[in-house]
Amino acid sequence: MTKTHKIVLAGNPNSGKTTVFNALTGARQHVGNYPGVTVEQIIGSFTLDDNNIEVTDLPGTYSLTASSPEELIARNVIITEKPEVVVNIVDASNLERNLFLTLQFMELGVPMILVLNMIDNARSKGIEIDIERLSKLFGTRVVCTVGNKSDGIYELKKVIAEVVLEKEKHSSNKVNYSDELTIPIQGLTKILIDNSIAQEGYRIPWLAIKLLEKDKEIIELVKSFDSGEKALNEANKLIEKLENDVDEPSEILVSEHRYGFIAGTCREVVNTTLQKRRDISEAIDSVVTHKVFGIPLFLSLMYLVFYLTFTVGDPFMEWIEFGFGWLGRFISSWWPTGSESALKSLIVDGMIAGVGGVLVFLPNIAFLFLAIAILEGTGYMARVAFIMDRLMNKIGLHGKSFIPMLIGFGCSVPAIMGTRTLNLKRDRMTTMLVVPLMSCGARIPIYALIIPAFFAKRWEALVMFSIYVIGIIVAIICAKLLRSTLFKGENEPFVMELPPYRIPTSKSIGIHMWSRTVIYLKKAGTLLLAASVILWILSNYPKKDKLDRDYAGEITKIEQSQLVQKEKAAKIQNIKNEKMAELLAYTCTGRLGHAIEPALKPMGFDWKIGTALIGAFPAKELFVSQMGIVFALGEINEENSVALREELPKHYNGLQAYCIMLFCLLSAPCIATFAVTKRESNSWFWAFFQLGGLTALAYLVTTAVYQVGMLF
Amino acid sequence: MQKPLSLMEPGEKGKIISISHKMRSYKKFADLGIVKGTSLSMERIAPLGDPIEVKIKGYSLSFRKEEALNITVEIDNDKNT
Structure with missing residues (x-):
């Protein structure tokens, strides 16, 4: 059996790392999450001459400090998983900043291959790099590639295979900083050795550098040793003295020396001709x-x-809906007409409709990720943040949050998936939690039902507008609240690279789009399906065996009567609708609606609205059809919504109607949003927090509006 | 002439001469190349007035004026350099 060799790809954001990764592994990759964090873990593999090589695409980082989850993960993967080689992707046209990370791999003392990517770009800018000299200086193999054209990829594969098959892997060269830094590093190394602090996988001089950088993780690590406190005390004395001498924080001194070393290297190997x-x-x-x-x-x-x-x-969604409708009818036809088999109902109305309900989001998600892949691939995404930062920062969100928030007006499900573009957990979580407050497309049928039924034509637009604006205002308040309480964290400044514009390859766009869509299907989809089936059971069971009225008998009576055909059909439909209403009232959903009526009273709602609200949990637009059923008007669609519009004002006033819309806007998002939030936050807590929090919020706001409104 | 980076005009170039130790996430900026002695040029200000974009070590970096205030720059007199 051939052995699998594990290697990692590391590099700066925008170094073309992902393009090289895609060129190396093609579609053979898997996107997951690192345990406990929202950072994506991407693993792929390729085979060369019977050597199976597994490649982990580390998150793009500029440095390896413990200041961000990405940097910590990149560092820990290298230290604990000990990849056979670190393939460091470097943007050849931006060597200076890119080598800053390279130096840190050298400090770690790991085997490394240096990849000068986008070498064509560098050459056209007149940057000539002396490859041999660079290779000698760093003690690593150097390969030139053009990731988006797959140039040099085969050579890179060969070099990787050669390096992993070497009997004795040699590390890259030691970095020789000047005495100003070397002497304190030696001093700290001695302190660590004298206090017998040694951890497998960590080089002691590297620990010394990290102490100079005041790395929290490493300080904790040293503390965990018996003589840790003593060592830290001695180390702090040394660092304090150093800082006094150079009049600068020691962590900054380290960065300065790294850049100094790079400047020296660049003078030796780079020749700018143009x-x-x-x-x-x-x-x-x-x-x-x-x-x-x-x-x-x-x-x-x-x-x-x-x-x-x-x-x-949209058309794709319609095809999916049509396809599942057809499938449902096709499977129904296996049972004799008129039979009321529970199994048929479970398969057709529960499961097939459930799967359809999962797949119906696919086109939205795929197209959103197509758009995001293009925005990110071209470099425009960074400009989105640049342009929107001032505004979004004022409301407690990140510039890039603008896109998920905007998409939220269409549908929360792709919007929440879209929060993947946000790197900081607190930005991502805040955005994810408030996205459902953007009034989504599924709420439009509710407004379309209620507004014309209760409000004069000239007020219609204003009422609709007010609902959207309330959603935005509440979202801003919630975002600010979340950021000042749960996601306070350190107030990190905004600092972001604006990468050069590039034309992304169709391959990388395709892979980006496909892998995110698969995440939705595999993880959120299964949960959504299970939840849909459960909700379906709740609104269909228990079945009432002894009905209050003899509906079948009444229908037969009408059929035998002398009425005109048209009138007969109408009367029969009425009876059927009344039967549906009676059945619904008996189910779990109906009973729950009744049970919570006292709680709904302060908002001006009765059990009928309660039942419809519970029945609308699978999807907001179901509220309309559920109202149709509770009012014995049958399934509501666009043609017969007039009947319901005429019926509603007999039961409710304008204030109650507005409160219904308000509650639908602010309350618990649909089950699909819940499932996606669970998946994307990687936690049941946040999914339930969103569900409970929004419902509580909706309850408070709606109650307040109703109670105040009653005074007038 | 010296002035804080936040007051530089688009098109102006200069060299970082000091960075206040009070700056938030000082280290993060240092790792990105914002260290003493580095040359930079002010590229532009975002349409809404903040953040700014500077060119440093051959790439473009954006951050807010709030942070730029802590970075003092010696402005090049000759604009053509």
């Missing part, structure tokens, strides 16, 4: 982030994202 000219990227930016044109252009692009996600996705 004079720097204004490049295309800067020309694009001068328009895209222009004072005047920047914002309209941004809004147009955002409109395009929305259009692509929903309008283009």
Whole structure:
């Protein structure tokens, strides 16, 4: 059996790391999450001459400090999983900053291959790199690639295979900093050795550098030893003295020396032949982030994202709905007509409809991730954050949160998936939790039912607008509240690279889109399906055996009567509708609706609204059809909603109607949102927190509005 | 002439001469190349007035004026360099 060799790909964000990863592994990859965090774990593999090589694409980082989960993960994977080689992807046209991370791999003393990616780009900018010299200086193999053209990928595979098959793997060279840094490192190393602090996998000089950098993780690690406190005391004395001498924090001194070392290296290996000219990227930016044109252009692009996600996705959704409708009818036909088999109902109305309900989101999600892949691949996503930062920061969100929030107006499910573009957990969680407050498309049928039924034509638009605005305002308040309580954290400043514009490859866009869609199907989809079936059972069982009236008898009577055909059909439909209403009232959903009536009273709701609200948990738009059933008007669709519109004002007033809309806007999101939140936050707690929190919020706001409204 | 980075005009170039130790996430900025002695140029200000974009070590970095206030720059007199 061939052995699987484990290697990792590491590099700066925007170094083209993912493109190289895709070129190496193709579609053979798996996207997961690192345990306990929302950072994506991407693993792929390739085979070369019978060698099976498993590649982990580490999160893109600029450094290896413990300041962000990405950096900590990248570091811990390398230290604890001991990959056979670290393949360090470097943007050849931006060597200086990229080598900062490379130096840290050298400090770690791991075997490394240096990949100068986008070498064509560097050459066209007039940057010539002396590969041999660089290889000698760093003590590593150096390979040049052009990831998006797959140039040099075969050579890289060969070099990887050679390195992993070497009997004795040699580490990269030691970095020789100047005495100002070397002497304290030696001093700290001695302190650690004298206090017999040694941990498998950690080089002691590396621990010394990390102490200089005041790395929290490493300080904790040292503390865990018997003589840890003593060692730290001695170390702190040494560091204090150093800081006094150089008049600078020691962690900054380390960064300065690394950059100093890089500057020296670059002088030796880089030769810039062309004079720097204004490049295309800067020309694009001068328009895209222009004072005047920047914002309209941004809004147009955002409109395009929305259009692509929903309008283009729409026909596909209809096909899926049609397909499942057909499948349902096809399977129903296996049973004799008129039979009321519970199994048939479970399969057709419960399961097939449930699977359809999962798949119906697929087009939205796939198209949203297509849009996101393009925005990220081209580099525009960073400009979204650049343009929106000021506004979004004021309301406690990140500039990039704008996209999920916007998509939330269409549907919360793809919107929550879209929070994956946010790197910081607290930004991502805050956005995820408030997204359902953006009034989604599924609530439109509710507004379309209620607004014309209760409000004069000239007020219709204003009422509708007020609902959307309330959603946005509540979302802003909640985001601010969350950020000042649960997601307080350290108030980290905004600092972000604006990468050069690039044309993404169709392959990388395809892979990005496909892998996220699969995540939805596999993880959220299964949970959603199970929940849908349970909710279906709740609103269909228990079945009432002895009905109050002899519906069948009444129908026969009408059929035998002398009425005109048309009138007969109408009367029969009425009786059927009344039967449905009686059946629903008997089910768990109906009973629950009755049971919670006292609690609903302060909001001006009765048990009928309660039942419809519970019945609408699988999907918000179901509220309309559920109302149809409780009012014995049958299943409501676009053609017969007039009957319900006429019926509702007989039972409720305008204030109650507005409260219904308000509650539907603010309350618990649908079961699909719940399932996706569970999946994306990786925690039941946050899923239930969102569900409970929003429902409580809706209850309070609606009660307040109803009670105050009653005074007038 | 010296001034804080936050007051630099788009198009101006200069060299970092000091960074206040009080700056938040000082280390993060240092790791990205914002260290003493580094040359930079002010590229642009976002349409809403914040953040700013600077070119440093051959790449573009954006951060808020709030942070830029802590970075003091010696402005190049000759704009053509």
